[in-house]
Amino acid sequence: MESALAEIEFLALSPNRVTVLSALAAGHHTRSELADRTGASQATLGRILADFEDRAWVRRESGGYVATATGRLVAEGFDDLLGIVETERDLRGIVDYLPTDAIDFDLRELAAATITTPTQTRPNAPLQRLVDMLSDADTVSAFSHTFNDQSLGAVQEQVREHGQTFRGVFSRTAIETLADDPGLRDRLVALLSADGAEIRLREERIPLAAMVTDDVVFLLLRDEDGILRAGIDTDAGAVRAWADETFDHYWSTATPLAASDLEH
Incomplete structure (x- = not known):
């Protein structure tokens, strides 16, 4: 459980990580497209993509990147969690x-x-x-x-x-x-x-x-x-x-x- 929480923390601590993974879960993107979407520097994007590759959440493909099956799973689950927390805040x-x-x-x-x-x-x-x-x-x-x-x-x-x-x-x-x-x-x-x-x-x-x-x-x-x-x-x-x-x-x-x- 602690290792899973650590992975959640890793993703949650960076809005850019969340945005990149969500974008790649939706389809293929180049680094330039990801930079336009996040506003992050190429150096920051390089670190994010390298971390994601280490976790087998994304892979390089056709001059860009795309989420793997497990990367899509994490992105979908995190989106669900965000939706739940946002709803809870509204109802609090x-x-x-x-x-x-x-x-x-x-x-x-x-x-x-x-x-x-x-x-x-x-x-x-x-x-x-x-x-x-x-x-x-x-x-x-x-x-x-x-x-x-x-x-x-x-x-x-x-x-x-x-x-x-x-x-x-x-x-x-x-x-x-x-x-x-x-x-x-x-x-x-x-x-x-x-x-x-x-x-x-x-x-x-x-x-x-x-x-x-x-x-x-x-x-x-x-x-x-x-x-x-x-x-x-x-x-x-x-x-x-x-x-x-x-x-x-x-x-x-x-x-x-x-x-x-x-x-x-």
């Missing part, structure tokens, strides 16, 4: 709020996700991003332990004015909270009375708040006190597949909600 500030017990996709699928966090000037930035996405979507499916007035308003307007299709599964407490407010109850009744909108209630706990707006999955992350901490949105296929499967499960085990159910 919000990992405590990720409902990891409720998601079963690889967190690496969030590598290209957009993370929105509150700021002093925009404390509701995550929610506003979601509302903006809801306002542009043709189809929305949701499963959540909460349904706030801003999301409700955006969905109601889109369903009524623009023909949005909305299906949502919410915990009973989420709907009861809305129904306790006369104004929000009226808006919820109006939504349920519109064509294209369906809501179901789930008695069991829904441990997260997720919405699929067209092809994008949006997660709202809150802490244990219910304070909004972040929003994550992504169009990664694996995350979308997880969201669709989870929604279908909740939908099939929930009870339809009618506008008449909210009348007092």
Whole structure:
């Protein structure tokens, strides 16, 4: 293990080594091409290539260099490690709020996700991003332990004015909270009375708040006190597949909600 760590350290300590090996893993390059890509001097490139040849990671070929099979293996593995670490750094500030017990996709699928966090000037930035996405979507499916007035308003307007299709599964407490407010109850009744909108209630706990707006999955992350901490949105296929499967499960085990159910 120590020798393997030493090889990782050897590669990681030099961005030029990483760049050269990655380039040669992708195909044949001359020293001039490698110099243009890295900005390294010919002397530095000579040392890097000699070190790589000693490790049988590259070989000379047709006036240039190319990675060997093991060199490609190292390059691919190192690229994977870099991707994992970059994703971890992106998620580091919000990992405590990720409902990891409720998601079963690889967190690496969030590598290209957009993370929105509150700021002093925009404390509701995550929610506003979601509302903006809801306002542009043709189809929305949701499963959540909460349904706030801003999301409700955006969905109601889109369903009524623009023909949005909305299906949502919410915990009973989420709907009861809305129904306790006369104004929000009226808006919820109006939504349920519109064509294209369906809501179901789930008695069991829904441990997260997720919405699929067209092809994008949006997660709202809150802490244990219910304070909004972040929003994550992504169009990664694996995350979308997880969201669709989870929604279908909740939908099939929930009870339809009618506008008449909210009348007092």
